[in-house]
Amino acid sequence: MANRQDALAEALDTEQRVVSALYDRLDQARTRARATLRQVHGLGGASGTRQAMVEREVMASEQARRLAQLHAVERGLCFGRIDDRSGRTVYVGRIGLRDEEHESVLIDWRAPAARAFYVATATDPGAVLRRRHLHTRDRQVVGLDDEVFDLAGLSDGDRRTLVGEAALLAALRRGRTGRMSDVVATIQTEQDRVIRASMQGALVVQGGPGTGKTVAALHRAAYLLYTHRATLERRGVLVVGPNAMFLRYIGQVLPALGETQVVMATLGELFPGVRATAADEPRAAVVKGDARMAAVVAGAVRERQRVPDGDLEVVTDGLTLRVPYEVCAGLRARAQAVRLPHNMARKLYVLEMLKELALAEARALEASLRLEEMELEDPELAGPLDLEGELDEVDLRLNGRRLWAEPEVRRALDALWPELTPQRLIAWLLASPRTLRALAPPGLDWRALVRPADAAWTVDDVPLLDEAAELLGEDDSAEREASRRRREDWQEQELYAAEVLESTGLAREGIFQRAEVLAERHAGDGEELSTADRAARDRTWAYGHVIVDEAQELSAMAWRLVMRRVPAKSLTVVGDIAQTGSAAGARSWGEVLDPYLEGRWRQERLEVNYRTPAEIMRVAADVLRAIDPALRPPESVREGEAEPRAVRSGVAGLPEVVARELAAIGEGRLGVVTSDAVHGRVAALFPDGGLDAPVTVLTVTQAKGLEFDGVVVVDPAGIMAQSPMGTRDLYVAITRATRRLTVVHEGEPPALLDRLVNESTM
Numbered sequence: 001m002a003n004r005q006d007a008l009a010e011a012l013d014t015e016q017r018v019v020s021a022l023y024d025r026l027d028q029a030r031t032r033a034r035a036t037l038r039q040v041h042g043l044g045g046a047s048g049t050r051q052a053m054v055e056r057e058v059m060a061s062e063q064a065r066r067l068a069q070l071h072a073v074e075r076g077l078c079f080g081r082i083d084d085r086s087g088r089t090v091y092v093g094r095i096g097l098r099d100e101e102h103e104s105v106l107i108d109w110r111a112p113a114a115r116a117f118y119v120a121t122a123t124d125p126g127a128v129l130r131r132r133h134l135h136t137r138d139r140q141v142v143g144l145d146d147e148v149f150d151l152a153g154l155s156d157g158d159r160r161t162l163v164g165e166a167a168l169l170a171a172l173r174r175g176r177t178g179r180m181s182d183v184v185a186t187i188q189t190e191q192d193r194v195i196r197a198s199m200q201g202a203l204v205v206q207g208g209p210g211t212g213k214t215v216a217a218l219h220r221a222a223y224l225l226y227t228h229r230a231t232l233e234r235r236g237v238l239v240v241g242p243n244a245m246f247l248r249y250i251g252q253v254l255p256a257l258g259e260t261q262v263v264m265a266t267l268g269e270l271f272p273g274v275r276a277t278a279a280d281e282p283r284a285a286v287v288k289g290d291a292r293m294a295a296v297v298a299g300a301v302r303e304r305q306r307v308p309d310g311d312l313e314v315v316t317d318g319l320t321l322r323v324p325y326e327v328c329a330g331l332r333a334r335a336q337a338v339r340l341p342h343n344m345a346r347k348l349y350v351l352e353m354l355k356e357l358a359l360a361e362a363r364a365l366e367a368s369l370r371l372e373e374m375e376l377e378d379p380e381l382a383g384p385l386d387l388e389g390e391l392d393e394v395d396l397r398l399n400g401r402r403l404w405a406e407p408e409v410r411r412a413l414d415a416l417w418p419e420l421t422p423q424r425l426i427a428w429l430l431a432s433p434r435t436l437r438a439l440a441p442p443g444l445d446w447r448a449l450v451r452p453a454d455a456a457w458t459v460d461d462v463p464l465l466d467e468a469a470e471l472l473g474e475d476d477s478a479e480r481e482a483s484r485r486r487r488e489d490w491q492e493q494e495l496y497a498a499e500v501l502e503s504t505g506l507a508r509e510g511i512f513q514r515a516e517v518l519a520e521r522h523a524g525d526g527e528e529l530s531t532a533d534r535a536a537r538d539r540t541w542a543y544g545h546v547i548v549d550e551a552q553e554l555s556a557m558a559w560r561l562v563m564r565r566v567p568a569k570s571l572t573v574v575g576d577i578a579q580t581g582s583a584a585g586a587r588s589w590g591e592v593l594d595p596y597l598e599g600r601w602r603q604e605r606l607e608v609n610y611r612t613p614a615e616i617m618r619v620a621a622d623v624l625r626a627i628d629p630a631l632r633p634p635e636s637v638r639e640g641e642a643e644p645r646a647v648r649s650g651v652a653g654l655p656e657v658v659a660r661e662l663a664a665i666g667e668g669r670l671g672v673v674t675s676d677a678v679h680g681r682v683a684a685l686f687p688d689g690g691l692d693a694p695v696t697v698l699t700v701t702q703a704k705g706l707e708f709d710g711v712v713v714v715d716p717a718g719i720m721a722q723s724p725m726g727t728r729d730l731y732v733a734i735t736r737a738t739r740r741l742t743v744v745h746e747g748e749p750p751a752l753l754d755r756l757v758n759e760s761t762m
């Protein structure tokens with residue numbers, strides 16, 4: 001025993017020296033960045049040329065970013081070491097560091113050289129002899145874990161100081177904090193494949209609950225940003241999550257990995273100007289998510305491109321201008337035939353109609369003059385009058401423009417081909433049962449959609465708004481002119497930025513590899529926006545990569561929206577078909593992806609559950625079988641501390657159950673997951689809920705993707721009955737626990753949960 005302890009002490013001592021030296025390097029890097037920042041700030045305020053100001057601003061913001069990155073890696077700076085057959089030792093950490101001689105002393109976990117740390121396995125170790133995990137607390141090395149792949153290859157000294165307990169299990173045993181943390185130190189081989197997969201095309205990551213899909217997807221975002229910095233810094237990465245609580249839950253992972261340039265949004269936030277959080281009833285959600293709604297929206301747009309019942313008559317300035325019905329119909333057909341978005345085609349239509357109205361005005365004037373003439377009966381004025389024939393193209397334009405200023409004319413044309421916003425169109429459509437009935441294809445339950453015009457936007461409306469925006473377009477000629485001017489300005493900036501990169505060394509440090517990224521960031525109207533900020537504000541932004549989490553929940557219409565955001569179709573789609581809770585969600589990946597990718601997508605499966613202990617997964621397996629006997633649950637990596645239990649109790653008995661569970665999990669956190677029906681009553685019992693509170697009360701939809709040390713599922717029968725996807729919801733609810741599960745039921749518990757240990761009635 002003494003020997004083992006000595007070996008550990010010796011090994012800890014060795015690693016401590018290395019780790020301390022690495023922290024010294026980190027401190028030096030911070031001091032340098034801070035000094036540069038101070039120097040830049042000291043260069044003067046708003047004085048100097050515009051170029052000098054831009055230079056200062058660029059350097060200041062880059063040094064600030066560098067500093068933030070250097071601070072983000074403080075915890076667990078170095079967490080791994082590999083020794084290989086060639087006698088080389090490599091340390092792996094959250095960031096790359098070099099010594100004074102510019103030799104690499106710490107390898108960034110995303111660099112190719114770090115890969116061996118993640119992929120070596122007992123059956124396929126590659127050149128790795130030993131993998132060592134270093135556990136640190138406040139810069140102190142407090143523990144080590146060794147995995148030896150070839151004992152004979154190690155030196156005597158190394159063999160003597162082998163130490164270890166499986167690093168992964170140690171990581172998994174840690175209590176939950178209410179926030180997801182990164183797992184750079186313990187990424188598993190199958191996850192590593194996902195993280196480092198090529199950025200080209202679409203990758204589906206399918207896996208049961210707790211298999212690390214989310215955590216792998218977030219590490220993939222960090223990896224892609226590191227590996228394709230030039231492209232992604234310019235185009236940005238979007239992560240789409242199921243709800244705001246989930247985004248808060250995962251929000252710290254990327255900053256902890258040193259990446260802050262990612263847009264995180266729920267589907268309800270993907271249409272700038274709308275922030276929808278409420279969901280529709282399943283019946284309406286199914287219809288809104290149906291791909292056939294695209295044709296309904298298109299029909300609604302056409303419906304607003306009208307012809308008058310008979311001839312168009314506009315009375316202005318005492319004259320009645322009449323455009324024959326056939327002319328109106330012909331002009332509408334012409335404007336429709338150009339296939340421009342509605343608001344752009346409107347320009348064309350209005351111009352043509354104004355010409356017709358100008359002609360009509362000439363005709364009306366002629367007629368009225370003739371009338372006057374007849375009244376005067378002055379033979380001198382007699383003779384043929386042909387005002388209409390005398391107007392040339394320019395006159396028509398000028399007269400048309402004058403007419404456009406007349407409110408009656410504008411009103412008449414607006415009624416025939418109005419300028420529309422997506423919001424106006426969709427609000428009108430959903431409040432117009434007649435239009436819906438006329439446009440809906442057979443079998444589409446249009447009645448489920450009808451609602452008042454002033455109803456609040458729901459998440460399921462967002463894809464409809466986006467669809468409408470595509471079809472309506474914006475009259476953006478003014479914006480286009482401004483952007484042309486910006487581009488000219490930008491070309492100048494790019495030349496200049498190239499010089500800045502050269503003179504400041506930012507290029508050498510790898511912070512910016514391309515002048516255009518730098519120039520773009522600082523070009524324009526003076527407001528300095530990061531790529532992420534600009535992308536989040538712009539509906540038509542084309543992201544470089546999009547990650548969709550809990551992707552099984554997206555409807556066909558939602559996929560149309562997502563695909564528009566990533567024209568290059570570089571996607572990571574993360575989810576579990578067995579957990580689909582939305583009635584409009586996916587039943588298979590092929591069904592949702594093939595319309596866009598025609599089979600050109602790859603799938604990786606994650607099959608090990610790092611969250612839920614085996615005892616709980618046995619209960620979950622029974623539920624999964626009821627969903628689809630062909631589905632297999634993921635395999636748990638560990639046994640738990642207690643058998644999952646069933647407690648018969650009403651809502652009133654919950655405080656007692658919760659108090660007991662809280663005592664059992666100690667420092668950890670408890671999630672109370674309820675049916676929609678009792679959620680309000682249960683939430684009222686534990687009012688301080690929230691991600692950081694010891695007890696959080698959630699519906700299943702809110703609990704999706706989250707996890708807790710202990711979970712109390714309330715009203716399982718209610719959960720199963722609340723939607724057509726109720727059994728899947730129950731599966732989601734019981735797989736949120738990392739340690740303990742209790743199911744509270746008032747009536748008979750569902751037969752599916754037979755395996756639970758029954759407690760006497762409370």
Ligand SMILES: Nc1ncnc2c1ncn2[C@@H]1O[C@H](COP(=O)(O)OP(=O)(O)OP(=O)(O)O)[C@@H](O)[C@H]1O
Binds near residue numbers: 171210214610
């Ligand atoms: N390699 C790993 N090392 C340490 N912890 C891990 C690892 N992989 C996954 N975990 C942990 O397992 C838990 C589940 O991971 P995650 O939430 O990513 O799973 P998921 O597949 O997205 O689950 P769900 O489908 O239920 O949302 C998290 O606490 C995560 O940190």
